[in-house]
Amino acid sequence: MTQFTPCRNCAAKLGPQKGFYFVKYKGTQQKGVVECECHKQFVQRELLQYKAAASNIWPQAFDYNIDTDYVGTKSIKEIQRLKKYVYEFSNYKNVMVYIHGPNGTQKSTLAHWIGANVLHQGYSVKYLLMQSLLMTISGFEKDEVRQQEKQAEIEKLKSVDLLIVDEAWNTSAVTLYKSGYQLPFLTQFLKERFEVARKGIVFISNVSPESIAKIFENPLQNLIARSVVRTTLKLEDNYMQTRTDFNPNSLFDEE
Numbered sequence: 200m201t202q203f204t205p206c207r208n209c210a211a212k213l214g215p216q217k218g219f220y221f222v223k224y225k226g227t228q229q230k231g232v233v234e235c236e237c238h239k240q241f242v243q244r245e246l247l248q249y250k251a252a253a254s255n256i257w258p259q260a261f262d263y264n265i266d267t268d269y270v271g272t273k274s275i276k277e278i279q280r281l282k283k284y285v286y287e288f289s290n291y292k293n294v295m296v297y298i299h300g301p302n303g304t305q306k307s308t309l310a311h312w313i314g315a316n317v318l319h320q321g322y323s324v325k326y327l328l329m330q331s332l333l334m335t336i337s338g339f340e341k342d343e344v345r346q347q348e349k350q351a352e353i354e355k356l357k358s359v360d361l362l363i364v365d366e367a368w369n370t371s372a373v374t375l376y377k378s379g380y381q382l383p384f385l386t387q388f389l390k391e392r393f394e395v396a397r398k399g400i401v402f403i404s405n406v407s408p409e410s411i412a413k414i415f416e417n418p419l420q421n422l423i424a425r426s427v428v429r430t431t432l433k434l435e436d437n438y439m440q441t442r443t444d445f446n447p448n449s450l451f452d453e454e
């Protein structure tokens with residue numbers, strides 16, 4: 200909980216507690232208590248921060264401004280498409296989005312920005328790494344209670360309004376994927392979530408959708424490829440490099 204600071208309006212008034220003040224109803228002797236707008240907004244923000252923590256969304260993602268904080272111009276058209284998707288999420292709830300680009304292209308920052316925005320619109324969100332998703336959905340627990348807990352966790356991942364999967368289809372995890380044991384679980388999970396329940400997914404990856412086939416076999420590759428034909432975003436603006444290009448003297452002006 201962050202400290203609540205009342206606004207000037209209600210701070211000057213008498214009330215039962217900070218952010219609330221007494222009012223008299225006109226023409227009567229009745230008194231009432233009113234919650235100030237500043238307190239309502241404070242509660243909204245606190246609630247959002249709480250939801251963000253439960254969704255694995257960075258709290259600072261609410262302060263990120265895509266128009267001023269995104270660095271670079273190469274992928275600006277893709278950013279426009281991303282904004283449309285996020286701002287009109289109610290129209291794109293059933294869509295699978297695939298965002299890819301080399302390391303350093305601000306993908307994770309954007310992933311959290313997406314999550315924060317969609318949360319703000321009142322939807323439920325879960326952000327997690329594909330590694331973590333695989334661990335949750337694969338295999339079975341010997342203990343019955345543990346298995347029920349696992350099942351409940353899987354149901355949550357299936358039913359959340361937006362699932363954001365970062366470090367997806369990561370080539371550095373090849374050995375894990377090649378072992379193949381988790382792949383049927385993943386295929387089943389994605390089919391149930393995306394095709395049956397028709398719930399949206401955002402994948403964040405450093406490989407293009409076409410490259411998935413090199414590591415993952417059908418039908419997983421088919422499912423992803425056909426689902427993201429018109430919803431793939433390629434990011435090319437390297438944060439550090441663009442910063443340096445922008446000010447070539449930045450390394451030398453320490454006087």
Ligand SMILES: [Zn+2]
Pocket residue numbers: 205206207208209210218235236237238
């Ligand atoms: Zn106030």
